[in-house]
Amino acid sequence: MPWFDGSVRRAGLSITCSSCRWPRGTVQIRCVRSGAVVPDPFLSDAVVIGGGPSGMLAAWRLAKSNARVTLLEAGRDMRTSLCSKVSARMDGRSVREAEKFRLQCHRCDCLTGLGGAAFHFDTNLGYVSGLSRSKLEADGEGRVRAYSGLERTLGGFDRASRSVAEVYELMERFGVAALTQSAPSSQDSVVPDGFDLADGAISTAITVDEAIVMVDALLADALPAGLDLRLGTRAESVRRQLDGTWHVQTATEVLRTRNVVVGVGKLGVGWVQSVLDQNAVVHRPSTKVDLGVRIEAPGEILAPLTASCQNPKFTFLNAQSEPVRTFCVCEHGRIMQYAFEDTVLLDGQHCVTTPTSRTNFGVITTVDVPVGVSGTRHAGDFARAVTTAGRGHPVAQPLVDFLGLGGGGASPGTSLVRVTWGDLATVLGPERVADVTRMTELLENVAPGLIGPESVVAAPVIERIFPAIELSDDMESSAPGLYFVGDSSSKIIGVTYGAATGLAAADSILRT
Known part of the structure; x- marks a missing residue:
């Protein structure tokens, strides 16, 4: 570009080239007439890392709220990231017709791609229209209590219940069959002799075919709203800058953003540890x-x-x-x-x-x-x-x-x-x-x-092998603008819980 020369620097501007990184600094563009600062065209509102349930819902919420958001997914779209044996037999047919579940491997490595590991196989969604306390713990002083992992993650049972209900509403909007049965509380379930807790909350199954429909519908809603989807793109590092913004390094470029939402699954535990260490995020070993x-x-x-x-x-x-x-x-x-x-x-x-x-x-x-x-x-x-x-x-x-x-x-x-x-x-x-x-x-x-x-x-x-990360009720870490959702939050696992945390992070970003 003819204007990208030393005159830019002399004018007090600093533009970072994604290829050579010169000159370093923060882009600040001012109108030559009014002197007003023009919004940085290279700085997005958020980069979401991981296209599982938590990342997809976070990215969808942000895009639909007119935020500039990029979703990075190391794998590919759902159809092409399924097991190659399945894909070879589909040929326009459904996964069911391809008899997917007769094709097993002794070391499955088809766990990346849109939808995350959970949606690459028929799975089960918990807590259809209500939340129960299915976990149990002893406090060391003889007291035993039941609790919900999402309740503690989001800071309260009512908020967690509302969030799960919203997740189901969204899934139904995008094509998952509606199921309106109420989920009983843990206290309503009959506890067989010898057990300290029994939870029989109603859940529902979602097949791979249904998941494909849901993901397609979600993207059809988010992409026209401005979602920048990058498939086959792995985040190599995430680093906070002196001005409070974030740089997300991929193999080919540096994405500059105000916020980062990390939603990787279990396979990314080592990478998450490196992000925590590089940015001095408050955490401790689990x-x-x-x-x-x-x-x-x-x-x-x-x-x-x-x-x-x-x-x-x-x-x-x-x-x-x-x-x-x-x-x-x-x-x-x-x-x-x-x-x-x-x-x-x-x-x-x-x-x-x-x-x-x-x-x-x-x-x-x-x-x-x-x-x-x-x-x-x-x-x-x-x-x-x-x-x-x-x-x-x-x-x-x-x-x-x-x-x-x-x-x-x-x-x-x-x-x-x-x-x-x-x-x-x-x-x-x-x-x-x-x-x-x-x-x-x-x-x-x-x-x-x-x-x-x-x-x-x-x-x-x-x-539950991730390091214990100190997070707010909105999933924000001690490093402002850096969020951890889903499995990588270290707080919860599961599709509905993960989706709920993704929405919480997105809503927090939209409020700032």
């Missing part, structure tokens, strides 16, 4: 992480478990006063395996469109991490210990053998694709074995036959 297993059994045996709701949550406190609970019940689903750093983790897959004959669920303990140890590292070490014993694969064991009852005989059937059958009980250690043993004994009263020859226990499962 002191509690979720460690556990998945249990799988024939669907007919576990049918009583899901008779009243799709995803029941049963909790008891173990001998260390740590909560042990069922997690992510997948009725007629599969156990999926995905790559995480140098190990393989397990999760539940809801096979709504192509159900299997088996049901699986997680059993996880919210473990108090040893003093002086990072929870993120502690969880990683747990996962590595299991997969090392499995020679690079998850480890599975017949449940009766795991419990020391014998009589397991041949390996039971399982939806796991590649797994090492071995002595999982020895690998997990006595405390985790005690938790799983107690849970299965209690659930045997709910679903007789669970402790039988066709049941399998497999590991590793880890959750």
Whole structure:
């Protein structure tokens, strides 16, 4: 450009070139007639990093409110970021017609892309039209209380409830089937003998096909409003500048913005740690992480478990006063395996469109991490210990053998694709074995036959591994203008919770 020379600098302006970074500084453009400062055309209102539920809803809200917002997603759009085996068979058909759930991998790496990991598989949405307190904790003085993770994240139960209701309203607007049943409170659920809490809040499933429709509709609404969507674009670094603005570095340019919303999933935990450190964000290593297993059994045996709701949550406190609970019940689903750093983790897959004959669920303990140890590292070490014993694969064991009852005989059937059958009980250690043993004994009263020859226990499962970040009720960190939402907030996990935090961050930005 002919005007981009030393005269610009002599006039008191400083323009940063995205290619060579010269000259450094803040752009300030003044009208030559009035002297008024002209809004910087290179400075956006927000950059949202991550196109999962939290990032998409945050970006949509900002764009629809006339904010200048860029959404960075390391993956691609939903259709092309699905498993290549599925995409090759779709050819204009729906995911269901492509029989997606017969195509499994032993190390899934198709977890990036618009929609996030959750929407790349049939999934379950909790709390249709109300919020319940499904978590339990002991305070060290003998007092036990139930709470909602979103309640604490957003600063109050009423606000969290309203936010979840709004998330459902938006999802329905974008094509998710309406479901108006009220969700009972934890206190309304019948607590089976031996458990300290049972939560039977109504939830609903969303298939991949429905998720594609929803994402398409959301983008069709946001893009004409000005959303700048960058697919296949990874944020390499996020740095606060002396003037309070932010620079988001990608492989090809520096995006300058007033606010940054970080909404990456579990796979981005190491990158989030670097952002915290580089910007001196107040945080501490997590002191509690979720460690556990998945249990799988024939669907007919576990049918009583899901008779009243799709995803029941049963909790008891173990001998260390740590909560042990069922997690992510997948009725007629599969156990999926995905790559995480140098190990393989397990999760539940809801096979709504192509159900299997088996049901699986997680059993996880919210473990108090040893003093002086990072929870993120502690969880990683747990996962590595299991997969090392499995020679690079998850480890599975017949449940009766795991419990020391014998009589397991041949390996039971399982939806796991590649797994090492071995002595999982020895690998997990006595405390985790005690938790799983107690849970299965209690659930045997709910679903007789669970402790039988066709049941399998497999590991590793880890959750809530992000560093504990100090955040406001609007998800803003100690570095003004830097927000963390969804999984990366360190406060919550899940689709509806994540979407609610994305909206909270966007609303905060719009108020400033």
